[in-house]
Amino acid sequence: MATLGEIAAAAGARLQGGDAATVITSVAPLNRAESGQLSFLIHPRYRPYLTTTRAAAVILSSADVANCPAPALVTDHPHIAYARAAALFALATESHIGVHPTAWVSPEACIAADAWIGPHCTVEAGAVIETGVVVGPNCVIGEQAVIGAGSRLVAQVTVCHRVQLGRRVLAHPGAVIGSDGFGLALDHDGRWLKVPQLGGVQIGDDVEIGANTTIDRGALEDTVIEDGVKLDNQIQVAHNVRIGAHSALAGCVGIAGSAQIGRHCMLGGGVGVAGHLEIADRVQVTGMSLVAQSITEPGAYSSGLTVEPNRLWNKISARLRRLDELFRRLAVLERKMNQNSTPPSLIPSDRD
């Protein structure tokens, strides 16, 4: 619950046509909002709902004010303003301090006085839990791991030994940080010999790590996730990868060992990045594409193919397999054509 005045202040928006003391109870889309609810116009596809909305107030840009039947919270950046306003309405989870009686904390771990260690957590020797950290239920913090100030591990998160999390890191359920990298040497007899993974993981400040995402520790040096990186769910980050600051990776992305991703990059869902390559800053890759060689220039890249009806696709797919033949047949034709017709201008005169 917040007043329009509080919302305007949080959102960095200008209140137009309303009373700052009006109380708002929650947030809803334009077409569903009722009295007492805040709404917003960010995507053009919601514009048709503006004139008839019953919202108590709407976050929007100045271009849309004229069509707003309710008090307006005007801003040049409605998405940012919405993100900030919505934070006022997030469910306040109960705030705790201390160690839950069912948690097990090594006497050699160091827990800040105002941190919270939830039920059934395990905190091993030498781990450091800094001020304001919230460790939700059933998490495991390995030996000598460091959880930076203000971080939150939602639940069932595993942070392995010697992993370092920066400040305000948010890790969602099932995330695993610091599992062994996939390092194997082929032995003489065709068996795999495990290469010990001696490195760690460094996670920067303000990093978000999605549910069931896995980040492997380095083989020798550390795997590094720089400040402000956002990782969605089910992502796999292999050993010795570096992801540059403020890059965002959507769900199911896989990054192979030692790949270096630039800053401010965006990888779509299901993208695969091969090992030992570099991606420049400000590169966007669309969903389900494969990056198999380095990308040196910023810009958008793709290799995904969208569906066709199965029958058509089978035909395309079969033709694709004969693409080399096609090129060769075309070249034959071109040669013949040139034999027949070169110099083409002569043909008419030939006939004369």
Place this chain on the structure above:
Amino acid sequence: MATLGEIAAAAGARLQGGDAATVITSVAPLNRAESGQLSFLIHPRYRPYLTTTRAAAVILSSADVANCPAPALVTDHPHIAYARAAALFALATESHIGVHPTAWVSPEACIAADAWIGPHCTVEAGAVIETGVVVGPNCVIGEQAVIGAGSRLVAQVTVCHRVQLGRRVLAHPGAVIGSDGFGLALDHDGRWLKVPQLGGVQIGDDVEIGANTTIDRGALEDTVIEDGVKLDNQIQVAHNVRIGAHSALAGCVGIAGSAQIGRHCMLGGGVGVAGHLEIADRVQVTGMSLVAQSITEPGAYSSGLTVEPNRLWNKISARLRRLDELFRRLAVLERKMNQNSTPPSLIPSDRD
């Protein structure tokens, strides 16, 4: 252990050529079954094993009865009959009631008298565990979450705050339901601002959720999985997705935000669905395809390409990159050909 009579009743099959009192101890494939074991003929590739099977009885369709050397359980739908019969032989896991002494249940949670909360579970304030629910070991149930009657969380499942599970939901180990959606607004300085995820998740009745599958909560409204949906392992469902009733998604599928999947759809393993699109009812998508635009008609769709020997594939792949050139070269040839030969009928007369 069950008699042939009991099996016939459960399977909805007609016992032919056997004694209803015969005791069956377990189930096995046709080619491995021994005396006392039940077998079945569903896939044609097992037909060669029928005449020599040593099974004590076989579930099959009437077309195969003549070749069956054992008592037959005859049905028009052997797969369904098998599914029902096999349920008689599932390992009865020990059935418990109450709260395990190592579980932690908030005094403000509400647990049905006949439900079971297993070892090391955490059940937060306001959670509701309905009648007959089995919560296996090391699960986490967040604040105000509701687990509908008869549901089972196998182990290590996380159900976040305010998530609602219907009746008879089955969630496998490592599943995460209600993690934050991947909502980000780009701030002026190139940093990502988290958009609070205020919505929840609604899971219908009879939904199955695979191991390590993740379902994000909605940004504002709920993510919805309708009745009877079956999700395999390692699936990612983003915020505000809706999956229509009785759709089945195979392993490793990823669905981006706000995508709407119809009813009775089937998505193959590894399929990716882009955000903000709609897939009609009764659509099938084959494995590892990308759905990047809406599908409005039922039917089968594909965009996956199967492997070729590496050398050949490299050639195809290089040619593919020159496909535009190929089209242009072909057009040049066509123009030349038309110049040379149009009207083709005139050529002979020309020569006359």
Place this chain on the structure above:
Amino acid sequence: MATLGEIAAAAGARLQGGDAATVITSVAPLNRAESGQLSFLIHPRYRPYLTTTRAAAVILSSADVANCPAPALVTDHPHIAYARAAALFALATESHIGVHPTAWVSPEACIAADAWIGPHCTVEAGAVIETGVVVGPNCVIGEQAVIGAGSRLVAQVTVCHRVQLGRRVLAHPGAVIGSDGFGLALDHDGRWLKVPQLGGVQIGDDVEIGANTTIDRGALEDTVIEDGVKLDNQIQVAHNVRIGAHSALAGCVGIAGSAQIGRHCMLGGGVGVAGHLEIADRVQVTGMSLVAQSITEPGAYSSGLTVEPNRLWNKISARLRRLDELFRRLAVLERKMNQNSTPPSLIPSDRD
């Protein structure tokens, strides 16, 4: 900490130009190693750093000895030697014996006297934990599961009922072994009927299972992972799959039901394998390829397409959809050309 003599012995390398008593404290890459550190030359891209390294000793092959400014550990197989030497420097995690007081172990489970059951573990009735096993924090071992001698479950691992792990199996956090397979029969009314998954899982000796990897139990017979198989993170192995000995699968691979993978195979990251097919021994599949039919010959296979700039890719992708048209247009041209020019040698004479 180890002496050069100990390292040489462990690595199976010959110490040249150094004192066997020299003490080494840790391991570092050639370009970062300081005095007291061991380094190595495995990949050619590190060769430029050899002559100026400050490492106390370097593992390398005889071809590189002449350029090594430090004592050399000479071997024909530097990668293997390094793997063995590095094991001497792995962080010795504290070694425990017994059952942690916060663990819950069924009185009907059988735990070897020298095994370790960590905090918040759950071990159900009939489970067998053999000698030397380490079960890390917050793991769940189901009824009648067997964990073979010397195995280690790092943390948060789920081993479901009746699953059998061989000796020296290493399972990383979040791995799930023995979840139900995705077995469904379509009922008359379009609903899915669950097919009970009555089989188990057999994991061989020396298998490694990555973080958040899932392995389903068989529908009737067992899912089988043979000796020495290495599975990276986030892999999905469906029911009744068999993976042959000493095969290695990189992250995010998905294997559909009943697929049979040969021995000594290598699957790249994100590869998908369709169900009910066979892959021969010694097959390699490159990253993000789809194997949709059986592979009968050893060798390397691919179907992945790497990214292009988005604009170019959109053009290629649009052309690809017209590939069938292209073939048909080419065939038309070829026919015309043959009409016009056959026999080409006659044309000039015709004109004479």
